Amino acid sequence: MSNLPTLHRGLIHVGRALCIALALASCATWHVPPEVDDGPLRQRENSAVSRGVRVSATVLGSEDSERMYGADVNRTGVQPLWLEVQNGTSQVLWLLRSGTDPDYFSPHEVAWSMHTxxxxxxxxxxxDYFRDLGFSNPIPPGATRSGILFTNPDQGIKLVNIDLLGSQMLIPFSLFLRVPGGTIDPRLASIPFPFPETAVTDxxxxxxxCAALERLPCCATDTSGTAQADPLNAVGIGQLTDIGAALVRRDYRRDPRESDFTQRVFGRGPDFVMRKQAQAGAPATWIRGWLAPIRFQGQLVYVAQVGRPVGGRFAPHRETRYTLHENVDEARNILIQDxxxxxxxxxxxxxxxxGAASPTRPTKTLDGATYYTDGLRAVVFFATRPRSLSDVEFLDWVPYLEERHTRQPGATGNARQ
Structure with missing residues (x-):
């Protein structure tokens, strides 16, 4: 019983401390920045013009956020993107935000993270302030609109898609922007990899x-070039902006990890690595790509590995090294549909x-994992969006779609006969 007064006094002290903390929290309020100047953003802007429309964009760094928002909003896990659209057409245009980032953040979401x-x-x-600084639709004919779009963060270089919708038309743009304060991995600095012209066959x-693609290596190797690594089961053909735009629209992001560079093709590590993020940040599918010393009608040709980790979207998202899931054809086909x-x-x-391998006689890769495959490479030709599903032409090199019900993983033989 003698402890009750002491307990009572303790509760009073705790209550007072809590009240003081709440009062201080309510006092530590946000204030409107004294001046909002987009001049520094314009100095770094990257611009493009098409069909009477000019677009400009800049990625905001932490200093830009402090100046424009009175706080470093980058620390909340978003990456503000400044956009400007000059509409020189006779139509009203709308910015499709999901085309820039399928998982973009609304201004109110970001503002809420700073509430007290x-x-x-x-x-x-x-x-209200965050809403007013956001990009505002629509863009009337002859008008200019500028504002902020909150995107997911990228490092080094950010590929930004800007899709403007009018009546029965879409005006697409793709811009490569440098991220302030970011470091560019020197292994990824050369995009595309600069082959000597004499080494390239167009x-x-x-x-x-088709014959040239079949002559490409079956697989990557280790750094010594002696041990076989993961299979090269995909090829992408097109302009770099079109390839990148298609991947970004399906939520693939540049995400190179140290383990990716143990895979070597043409004597070097991958020129790019992209991963599609799933629930809880788990990596669902990865793509490692290498520019090949060939072209098709002047367009770039990339050979790639497409794989998924063991566990798929249930794999621990904090892992630094993932084991390749054995069914690599499934990963390839998921990418195609995506x-x-x-x-x-x-x-x-x-x-x-x-290189075909059956489930009963799988092929071993670098880390001891095994895989099986029908030995086919998917070859995807990219074009400037928009292209509908009914526009896609299916080549009859290997009649995969017609023969899928008869082909088994690891099946051998020439499917074109």
Whole structure:
């Protein structure tokens, strides 16, 4: 019983401390920045013009956020993107935000992350301010609109898609922007990899291209070039902006990890690595790509590995090294279906060359994992969006779609006969 007064006094002290903390939290309110100047953003802007429309964009760094928002909003896990659209057409245009980032953040979402307890009117001012700085649709004919779009963060270089919708038309743009304060991995700095012109063969017809793709290596190797690594089961053909735009539209992001560079093709690590993020940040599918020393009618040709980790979307998302799931054909086919919905695919075909392996006699890769495959490479031809599903041409190199019900993983033989 004698402890009750002491307990009572303790509870009073705790209550007072809590009240003081709440009061301080409510006092630590946000204030409107004294001046909003987009001049520094314009100095770094990257611009493009098409069909009477000019677009400009800049990625905001932490200093830009502090100046424009009175707080470093980058620390909340978003990456503000400044956009400006000059509409020189006779139509009203709308920015399709999901085309820039399928998982973009609304201004109110980001503002809410900065709310304070019992902020009241200050929180309301914060919401209004973030909304007013956001990009506002529509863009009337002859008008200019500028504002902020909150995207997911990228490092080094950010590929930004800007899709403007009018009546029965879409005006697409793709811009490569440098991220302030970011470091660019020197292994990824050369995009595309600069082959000497004398080492590049430009094929003009599909038949000769098909033969060249089948002659590419079946697989990557280790750094010594002696041990076989993961299979090269995909090829992408097109302009870099079109390839990148299609991948970004399907939520693939540049995400190179140290383990990716143990895979070597043409004597070097991958020129790019992209991963599609799933629930809880788990990596669902990865793509490692290498620019090949061939072209098709002047367009770039990338050979790639497409794989998924053991566990798929249930794999621990904090892992630094993932084990390849053995069914690599499934990962390849998931990617194909994903890209078909990107509105950026012009043609699709399949060629031999990846080396068939059956489930009963799988092939071993670098870390001791095994895989099986029908040995086919998916060849995706990219074009400037939009392209509908009904526009996609299916090449008859290997009649994969017609023969899928008869082909088994690891099946051998020439499917074109």
């Amino acid at each position: 307890w019992f902020g009241g009117a200050a929180n309301t001012r914060l919401d 094929y003009k017809d599909l038949a000769s291209l 890209l078909l919905y990107s509105s950026g695919v012009d043609k699709l075909g399949f060629v031999n060359g990846a």
